[in-house]
Amino acid sequence: MRLVHLSDLHLGFRQFQRQTPTGVNQREADVAATCARAIAQVMAIKPDIVLVGGDVFHQVRPPNSAILDAFRMFAQLRAALPNALIVMIAGNHDVPRTTDAGCILQLFAELDVRVVFRGTERIDDALRDVSVLAVPYAPPGLPGSGEASAMPSHAFHVDARRKYNVLLLHDEVRGVVPTAAQPGDRLYTPIDPVDLEREPWSYVGLGHYHVYRRIELQHAATKRSIPCYYSGSLDYTSTNPWADVREEVQRNGASAGQGKGFIEHNLETGEHTFHPVTVSRRLLDLPAIDASDCSAAELDERIAATLARAGGALDDAIVRLVVRDVSRHVVRTLDYAPLREVRKRTMHFHLDTRKPEVLESGATGGAPSRRATLRDRLAARLQLRPLAPGLDRDRLVQLGLAYLTRAEEAAAAALPVAEA
Numbered sequence: 001m002r003l004v005h006l007s008d009l010h011l012g013f014r015q016f017q018r019q020t021p022t023g024v025n026q027r028e029a030d031v032a033a034t035c036a037r038a039i040a041q042v043m044a045i046k047p048d049i050v051l052v053g054g055d056v057f058h059q060v061r062p063p064n065s066a067i068l069d070a071f072r073m074f075a076q077l078r079a080a081l082p083n084a085l086i087v088m089i090a091g092n093h094d095v096p097r098t099t100d101a102g103c104i105l106q107l108f109a110e111l112d113v114r115v116v117f118r119g120t121e122r123i124d125d126a127l128r129d130v131s132v133l134a135v136p137y138a139p140p141g142l143p144g145s146g147e148a149s150a151m152p153s154h155a156f157h158v159d160a161r162r163k164y165n166v167l168l169l170h171d172e173v174r175g176v177v178p179t180a181a182q183p184g185d186r187l188y189t190p191i192d193p194v195d196l197e198r199e200p201w202s203y204v205g206l207g208h209y210h211v212y213r214r215i216e217l218q219h220a221a222t223k224r225s226i227p228c229y230y231s232g233s234l235d236y237t238s239t240n241p242w243a244d245v246r247e248e249v250q251r252n253g254a255s256a257g258q259g260k261g262f263i264e265h266n267l268e269t270g271e272h273t274f275h276p277v278t279v280s281r282r283l284l285d286l287p288a289i290d291a292s293d294c295s296a297a298e299l300d301e302r303i304a305a306t307l308a309r310a311g312g313a314l315d316d317a318i319v320r321l322v323v324r325d326v327s328r329h330v331v332r333t334l335d336y337a338p339l340r341e342v343r344k345r346t347m348h349f350h351l352d353t354r355k356p357e358v359l360e361s362g363a364t365g366g367a368p369s370r371r372a373t374l375r376d377r378l379a380a381r382l383q384l385r386p387l388a389p390g391l392d393r394d395r396l397v398q399l400g401l402a403y404l405t406r407a408e409e410a411a412a413a414a415l416p417v418a419e420a
């Protein structure tokens with residue numbers, strides 16, 4: 001009994017100004033082409049069950065182009081897998097926000113896709129001896145929402161009559177996204193992993209988080225491991241795709257910009273495969289430049305050298321170049337003519353200049369004119385801070401710097417991608 005789990009297609013995602021010859025936003029076309037490749041891969045695998053974890057569309061009212069793309073893809077999938085159980089839930093992007101609005105995902109019911117967009121539903125399949133508990137995203141304020149006050153605990157139950165029990169849900173599991181990267185005005189509480197460990201799930205498929213990720217779960221009573229995964233999005237459709245890239249490289253060992261895909265999982269044997277999908281557009285995060293003590297002319301040279309090394313890889317790619325520790329004055333006096341040329345070659349070029357992180361260093365006895373970085377200052381403070389006896393100061397400094405790195409990464413991950 002093999003299932004395929006994919007999620008976060010975000011059809012209708014639009015970004016940047018470029019259009020295809022037929023007038024479709026180029027990124028929308030990129031994302032649709034990536035999804036079509038993924039669907040073709042799924043058809044070749046011939047799974048018994050297909051789980052679609054939400055955010056099929058990027059918005060509640062997607063453009064006609066995206067609806068057509070999606071319908072064609074799922075029609076092909078259904079034609080190739082006439083007997084498969086296909087379950088689709090709504091995510092935060094495509095769930096209707098009011099109780100009376102219909103949901104575009106209902107369209108796929110015409111293809112015998114089991115669509116769940118409001119409230120938890122159990123899909124029972126006696127033929128395969130499988131029960132799928134489908135939990136779409138619940139917008140705060142609507143009945144059945146996951147808001148803490150409305151629903152104190154997420155009570156998910158298996159159907160003990162069935163051999164296989166699958167939980168499919170679109171939400172955030174606590175501890176996955178760094179807290180500092182989340183918006184402050186969150187209205188709902190993430191799912192506590194403990195709530196997923198109460199029942200002996202055969203598989204827990206998650207949508208919402210855009211990077212492929214295993215969540216370590218253990219059935220509380222038997223201590224047996226529960227396979228629980230975010231499949232990640234099919235293309236780079238996050239507000240800040242560079243955070244996806246970094247997670248995929250650091251956590252999953254993917255090559256930069258090649259970390260997207262979907263999951264194949266065998267419920268009988270536990271055999272598990274992540275199938276990478278080639279995205280339509282190259283993302284290129286150039287090696288960052290440290291511009292402290294750099295004049296504008298020197299920085300011009302370093303930028304030119306970095307771009308020259310990248311060469312043809314720049315063409316039609318989405319490119320970012322981070323320049324750290326650069327003063328506003330230097331940014332203002334850079335030579336922008338060569339950068340305009342780069343902008344023409346690339347699909348998008350973002351020169352991400354970042355100001356020095358801190359103020360003048362305190363009286364640390366060093367050269368008074370040099371600006372201390374936040375790291376230096378933190379380390380210096382922790383070196384001087386009175387400590388309770390028995391505490392290891394080196395370890396304290398190390399920990400402090402590690403937390404600072406985490407906070408900086410989280411803050412960077414929360415930055416929107418915008419034109420420089």
Ligand SMILES: [Mn+2]
Pocket residue numbers: 008055091093208209210233
């Ligand atoms: Mn999403």
